[in-house]
Amino acid sequence: MTGISFEAPEKFALAMDARDPLAHYRDRFCFPKTKTGEDCIYLCGHSLGLQPKTVSKYIEQELSDWADLGVEGHFQARNPWMPYHRLLTQQTASLVGAQPEEVVVMNSLTVNLHLMMVSFYRPTSQRHKILVERGTFPSDQYAVQSQITFHGFQPASSLLELAPRSGESCIRDEDIELLIDREGDSIALILLGGVNYATGQAFDIAGITDAGHRKGCVVGFDLAHAAGNLPLRLHDWGPDFAVWCSYKYLNGGPGCVGGCYVHDRHSHAWTLPRFAGWWGHDEKTRFEMGPNFQPMTGAEGWQLSNPSILSLAALRASMDIFDEAGMERLRAKSLSLTGYLEFLLSQHASPKFSVITPSDAERRGAQISIRILDNGQLCKELAENGIVGDWREPDTFRVAPVPLYNSYGDVYRFVQRFVAELS
Numbered sequence: 203m204t205g206i207s208f209e210a211p212e213k214f215a216l217a218m219d220a221r222d223p224l225a226h227y228r229d230r231f232c233f234p235k236t237k238t239g240e241d242c243i244y245l246c247g248h249s250l251g252l253q254p255k256t257v258s259k260y261i262e263q264e265l266s267d268w269a270d271l272g273v274e275g276h277f278q279a280r281n282p283w284m285p286y287h288r289l290l291t292q293q294t295a296s297l298v299g300a301q302p303e304e305v306v307v308m309n310s311l312t313v314n315l316h317l318m319m320v321s322f323y324r325p326t327s328q329r330h331k332i333l334v335e336r337g338t339f340p341s342d343q344y345a346v347q348s349q350i351t352f353h354g355f356q357p358a359s360s361l362l363e364l365a366p367r368s369g370e371s372c373i374r375d376e377d378i379e380l381l382i383d384r385e386g387d388s389i390a391l392i393l394l395g396g397v398n399y400a401t402g403q404a405f406d407i408a409g410i411t412d413a414g415h416r417k418g419c420v421v422g423f424d425l426a427h428a429a430g431n432l433p434l435r436l437h438d439w440g441p442d443f444a445v446w447c448s449y450k451y452l453n454g455g456p457g458c459v460g461g462c463y464v465h466d467r468h469s470h471a472w473t474l475p476r477f478a479g480w481w482g483h484d485e486k487t488r489f490e491m492g493p494n495f496q497p498m499t500g501a502e503g504w505q506l507s508n509p510s511i512l513s514l515a516a517l518r519a520s521m522d523i524f525d526e527a528g529m530e531r532l533r534a535k536s537l538s539l540t541g542y543l544e545f546l547l548s549q550h551a552s553p554k555f556s557v558i559t560p561s562d563a564e565r566r567g568a569q570i571s572i573r574i575l576d577n578g579q580l581c582k583e584l585a586e587n588g589i590v591g592d593w594r595e596p597d598t599f600r601v602a603p604v605p606l607y608n609s610y611g612d613v614y615r616f617v618q619r620f621v622a623e624l625s
C-alpha cells in the first residue's frame with residue numbers, strides 16, 4: 203500500500219525521520235514531559251490532540267480585543283466576533299470535502315448529533331429504526347436511545363445494531379449491505395462512525411450512504427475519529443449529515459467547539475423541524491430581534507448560540523497548521539507510520555496481544571487498537587514511563603501515531619517499551 207519495505211532495526215526509523223518532509227511540524231506542538239523532563243511519546247491524538255504552540259497567540263489577540271473594545275469587539279475586533287466562525291469555514295469545508303455552505307463549526311459533538319437527529323430522524327410506525335454499530339461510543343448510544351424514546355418508540359424494537367461476526371472484531375462490508383437490504387424499509391436513520399472509536403475500523407462512507415439511500419433511509423456519520431485523520435469527500439459521497447469534534451486529530455483543545463455538515467440537498471429545507479436559536483436566524487435580520495425564526499441557508503441555519511470565540515481561536519491555530527501541511531501529505535505519512543507500527547508489532551507476535559484494527563490500510567486511519575487481557579495494567583505502566591496511549595474497557599489499548607507530530611522514532615521506542623513491559 204505504502205510501497206515502503208519496513209525494517210526492524212532502529213536505524214530504519216532514524217532514516218525515515220531524516221527524510222520525512224513533515225517532520226518539522228513536530229516542533230510546532232507542546233509535548234507533555236516525562237518525570238525526567240523529556241518529551242513523552244504521545245500516541246493519544248485519537249483522544250486529545252496536542253496543543254499547537256501558536257494557540258496562545260491566537261487566543262491572546264481575542265483577549266486583548268475584548269479588553270480594549272468590550273462589546274464593540276463583535277464588529278470592531280481585528281477579526282470581528284460576529285462572523286468569526288467563518289474564518290474556519292473554508293478550511294473546514296476542504297478538510298471534510300464539502301462545499302462551504304454545507305459546514306459550520308458550532309456547539310459540541312453530542313449537541314450537534316441531537317440537533318441533526320431532531321431534523322433528520324423522523325420516525326413513522328413503518329420506518330422507525332436507527333441503525334448503529336454495536337458498542338458505538340456511549341454518548342452516541344445515549345443520544346440515539348433518548349431520541350427513540352423522545353419520539354415514543356422503544357430502543358428494544360427501534361435500535362438496530364450492526365455487529366462483527368462471532369470471533370471477529372470488525373464489521374464486514376457485506377454484512378452492512380445485507381442488513382440495510384433486509385431491514386432498510388424499517389430504518390429511518392443509519393448513523394455510523396466514520397471510524398469506530400474502539401477498533402479503529404474505517405467505514406465505507408460512500409458505499410453505506412448509497413446502500414441506505416437506495417432503501418430510502420437518511421444517512422448520517424459521527425466523524426469524531428475521522429475528521430483530520432482520513433481524507434473525506436462528504437459532498438460527493440452524499441450522506442445527509444455528519445458531526446465531529448475538534449479536540450482529537452484537529453487539536454482544538456479540550457471541549458473545543460465541534461463541526462457539523464449538512465448536504466446541500468437540505469440547504470433550503472425550511473420545512474424540516476429543527477431546534478432553533480438566534481444564531482441560526484438569517485443574519486440579515488438577526489438584530490431586528492423579531493419573533494419569527496427564519497433560518498440561514500445551509501448548515502449555519504442549525505446554529506443556536508453565539509459561539510465561544512476563545513475556543514474558535516484555539517481551533518484556528520491548529521487548522522492553519524493543517525492547511526499548511528495538507529491532508530493528502532498527512533495521509534501519505536499516516537499510512538506509512540501506521541503501517542510501520544503494525545509491522546513492528548508483527549515482529550513481536552505473541553499470544554499476549556492481538557491487533558484488532560483492520561490490516562487493510564484503506565480501512566483504518568492513524569489508530570491501532572491492541573487487545574490485551576490485562577485490565578489496563580500495561581497501559582498504566584507505560585504512562586508511568588512517559589508513553590501515552592489509552593485504555594478502553596474491557597480489553598483495548600489504543601495508540602495513534604499522528605502524522606502531524608509523531609515520528610518513526612516514537613513508534614520504534616513505543617514498540618520496544620511495549621514488548622519489554624509485556625514480557
Ligand SMILES: Cc1ncc(COP(=O)(O)O)c(C=O)c1O
Pocket residue numbers: 310311312313339341342395399424426427447460
Ligand atoms: C465517537 C464519539 N462520539 C461522541 C463523543 C462525545 O463527544 P462530546 O463530548 O464532544 O459530545 C466522543 C468523544 O470522545 C466520541 O469519540
